Amino acid sequence: MEKFTIYTGTTVPLMNDNIDTDQILPKQFLKLIDKKGFGKYLMYSWRYKDNKYTEDPDFVFNRPEYRKATILITGDNFGAGSSREHAAWALADYGFKVVIAGSFGDIHYNNELNNGMLPIVQPIEVRRKLEQLKPTDEVTVDLEQQKIISPVGEFTFEIDGEWKYKLLNGLDDIGITMQYEDLITEYEKHRPSYWQ
Template identity: 60%
Template sequence: MEKFTIYTGKTVPLMNDNIDTDQIIPKGFLKQVDKAGFGKHLFDEWRFLADGSPNPEFILNKPERKEATILISGENFGSGSSREHAAWAIQDYGFKAVIAGSYSDIFYMNALKNGLLPITLAQDIRDTLSQLPADQEITIDLPKQEVQTPEANYAFQIEPTWKNKLVKGLDDISITMDYEAEIQAYEKKMITFK
């Protein structure tokens, strides 16, 4: 997993509440098992018209928002089914973080396990962030647990274990591999018992 320490990027507001996983990545695109390639279907039913052409009214299709890598959203983000593909699609599209009012528990954990940082901030702060110009960059400082703008810094909370995993770029497999010597010793011991 890629380390997440300090990240600077542009934002895009999608301030809807209750954006569910079927809106994030519709079920018709879940046939592949590889994590790559889901980004082209992110918010598919909103991004594209019935004929498959881009919806010019949808904010991710606005030319000035094409470089956005931080999504600002409403309450209860990622509700619905437990598909991990939702986090994959958001990341594959190019987002590094989502800032919302709250998350479904399953989406929140899927995001963290895949290195996508879910930040929870209050409505008034998200309203302020949603009004930033398209070319305005903000910084997310995970070690300091702050979202930083030229005007203000906003503190956010994250469980220390997950913060440590993200800052160090550790996923479950890399953590397991820290115990490789012990695992090999155990396996050797088990062979002698057969």
């Protein structure tokens, strides 16, 4: 997993509450088995007219000024619904690095973290300020300091210490295990023969 320390990008507001995992990535796309390629299906029912890959110009992701945004500002209860990790894959593949919401579905929150993204909880007052940013305004997210630095203010956020450590060091569960590679190798040398 790539390290997440300080990230700077532009934002896109999608302030709907209760965006569930089926809206983030509809069920018909779950048969893909690689993490890549899901970005084109992100928010599929909203991004495309008649579900035929004709972009709806009124949907915010399709506006030219927001196409390079990598920080999503959104509503409450983002990612509620099923446990599909594919929803986080779609967000990451599309290019999002940070999602700032009022709250998250528990499983989706962890899925974003497991995929190297940073989900941040902020109150509506902060999100309303961030929603007003121009598409060219840059926002910096400093994980070490737990700060969002923007033209409309500086805001702090909370994150579990273990997740912070993992992201700062680019460690997923396999990476954590591999920190003990020498101990594992030593253990394997002395493993009883009947286990082999």
